[in-house]
Amino acid sequence: MTYQSSTGRRANAAREVLSSASTVRCPHGGRVLPGPERPHAVRVAGAAVLTVAETLAVSGCPWTVNGVPRPCRTVRWADPGPGGVRVGGAAVVLAGAAGQCYGADLAPQGPPTVVPGGRRGAECR
Numbered sequence: 001m002t003y004q005s006s007t008g009r010r011a012n013a014a015r016e017v018l019s020s021a022s023t024v025r026c027p028h029g030g031r032v033l034p035g036p037e038r039p040h041a042v043r044v045a046g047a048a049v050l051t052v053a054e055t056l057a058v059s060g061c062p063w064t065v066n067g068v069p070r071p072c073r074t075v076r077w078a079d080p081g082p083g084g085v086r087v088g089g090a091a092v093v094l095a096g097a098a099g100q101c102y103g104a105d106l107a108p109q110g111p112p113t114v115v116p117g118g119r120r121g122a123e124c125r
Helices: none
Strands: 056-059 074-077 099-102 108-110
Touching: none
Parallel strands: none
Antiparallel strands: 056 074, 074 099, 099 108
């Protein structure tokens, strides 16, 4: 897939579109879980495309502070602003997009990481 911005210019580098099949981890190794199944979602290779409108859950984060468990619980992605690919008005999450993991108290705990070699879908160029 080739993406052309609303200004008519092509982006310089291909970026993977993240989907429910992408492997994403919190900064401490916890697994970011796909959201609830959306029957009308846009799909890439059968998997629902992720958008910045979604808050995703984190499972298995081992993070502790002074011996007290403070695991990551959720991930939110930043909206890149105008332009770009959108689904239902929400920006599609691309590999390398700004995101933040949060604890149960909503304290920021670091950015999520897309694990290379996960199932790939479409790319935006």
